[in-house]
Amino acid sequence: MDRIEQFWHIPAMTSPATDIHAWQLYGEDAPFPDLLHIERIADRASDHHWRIDTHRHLQLHQVFLLLAGKITLKIEGTPWKVATPCLLNIPRMTAHSFAFSAGTEGWVLTLTAAEFPELFGPVSPASTALATAFSARPAEDLAASFAGLAAAHASAQPLRELHLRSHALSICLAAAEAAGAHATAPGPDEARLLRFEAEVRAHLTDGWQLPDYARRLGLSERHLRRLCLTHTGQSAHALIESVRLREACRLLAYTRMQVQEIGFSTGFDDPSYFARAFRRRMGLPPSAYRARLEG
Numbered sequence: 001m002d003r004i005e006q007f008w009h010i011p012a013m014t015s016p017a018t019d020i021h022a023w024q025l026y027g028e029d030a031p032f033p034d035l036l037h038i039e040r041i042a043d044r045a046s047d048h049h050w051r052i053d054t055h056r057h058l059q060l061h062q063v064f065l066l067l068a069g070k071i072t073l074k075i076e077g078t079p080w081k082v083a084t085p086c087l088l089n090i091p092r093m094t095a096h097s098f099a100f101s102a103g104t105e106g107w108v109l110t111l112t113a114a115e116f117p118e119l120f121g122p123v124s125p126a127s128t129a130l131a132t133a134f135s136a137r138p139a140e141d142l143a144a145s146f147a148g149l150a151a152a153h154a155s156a157q158p159l160r161e162l163h164l165r166s167h168a169l170s171i172c173l174a175a176a177e178a179a180g181a182h183a184t185a186p187g188p189d190e191a192r193l194l195r196f197e198a199e200v201r202a203h204l205t206d207g208w209q210l211p212d213y214a215r216r217l218g219l220s221e222r223h224l225r226r227l228c229l230t231h232t233g234q235s236a237h238a239l240i241e242s243v244r245l246r247e248a249c250r251l252l253a254y255t256r257m258q259v260q261e262i263g264f265s266t267g268f269d270d271p272s273y274f275a276r277a278f279r280r281r282m283g284l285p286p287s288a289y290r291a292r293l294e295g
Contacts, residue, residue, distance in 0.1 A: 034253070035164050037110040038150050041066070044108075045100050054097040057090075058232050058239075059197075059246065061111045061120065061130065063175050064088035065138055065146050069104030073097070075133050087138040089175050092120075093190065093231060094133050107146040109171060112246075114197065116165075119172050122194065126172065129179035131190065136178040145171050189231055192217060196224070196236075200243040204267040210236055244268065245281050252290045259286045 041064075045052060054074065066086040073080045073088075074097045082088065084106075090096055092113050113120040120127055149167035152160060199213055213236075214221040228236040244266045251262045263274030263286075278286045 034153075035115055035161055036112070036153070036168055038107060038146065038153050040150075041069075041100060041104050041106045041108060045098070045104065046102075050100040050102055050104065052098040052100075054095055056095045056233075057092055057110075058234070058242070059092060059112055059114060061092050061113050061116075062090040063109045063111075063171055064090070064106060065108075065142055066104065066106040067143060069106070070101040071104065072099040073135075080135065082135045085138055086135050087142065087175060087178055088135045089130060089179065090133055091131050093193075096133075107143075107150070109146065109149065109168065111168060111172070113194075114201065114243075114246075116168070116172075119169070119176075120194075122191065126176040129176035130172065132179055134179055136175075138178075139174060142171070142174060145174070189227055192219070192227060193231060196228075196239070197243055200240050201247065204244060204247065205265060207267075207269075210240070213240075241277060242281075245278060248274075248278060248286065249282070249289070252286055253293050259290075262286065 054077075064087070066082070066084045066088060068084050071082050071084070071086070073082055075090075076095050111119075118124055118126075119130060145167060149164065149171065152163040152167055155163075157163065195217060196213060199208075199216055203212075210224065211221050214224045217224065219227070225236045228234060228239050232239060234242070248262050248266045248268075251257055251265065252259075255262075257265070259275075260271045263271050266274075268274035268277065275285055278289070282289055284292070
């Protein structure tokens with residue numbers, strides 16, 4: 001990486017999530033089923049008049065490459081001064097907002113943290129660096145890496161997922177290297193929430209309830225409830241259901257399992273409740289969701 005000329009950093013989860021909307025992408029509540037998402041800034045920000053209101057992503061990590069334009073940025077309510085070209089790392093659960101000048105050029109890569117344990121898992125050597133929000137001067141070849149990832153994302157080649165993972169790892173490793181010695185280790189609350197999600201994924205079909213997860217985490221049920229609400233703005237039960245529905249979306253997209261079987265495999269014992277919960281979150285029933293992806 002080039003030497004960093006200007007560096008701003010802040011640990012994730014430094015303030016409560018109250019009144020801050022939790023989005024999947026720009027203004028969208030529905031999780032995307034793909035391994036990752038990549039698009040140009042103009043492809044989405046222009047639809048929002050080049051302004052993105054304050055929000056946070058509960059499961060998504062984002063890496064921005066801002067190539068040209070003027071950007072007004074706030075992280076956890078604090079204004080940042082960034083000048084293009086700029087590499088920007090936004091960890092999950094970090095509140096942020098943007099105002100771009102019209103025609104701003106750049107890319108945004110969005111990853112589901114759970115799909116990349118080699119980057120965001122508790123034993124990953126990159127997790128500490130990537131748990132910090134920061135801006136840094138990008139390497140000259142990073143734009144080509146984003147463009148290559150975008151091309152792989154748009155393709156239908158048999159090895160598409162491996163290509164996506166390879167490109168994403170390269171970009172995120174460049175980001176981790178840019179963080180350098182300024183990286184801040186995740187706080188205890190973030191570590192507990194990450195472990196909570198991991199336990200939910202590990203016990204989807206075991207019938208675990210909130211007391212079971214609290215016991216595994218060494219917390220009281222009340223403490224776990226408060227932790228979730230304070231740092232994500234969602235109840236513990238809502239987070240559990242969110243993890244289950246995200247896995248259901250993935251299975252609908254990438255397998256030929258029957259809808260009822262997917263419900264059972266993601267912890268929904270009642271098929272009618274699974275259908276209602278899915279529709280409430282996604283806006284359409286599971287079968288229609290799969291049909292839309294295939295269309």
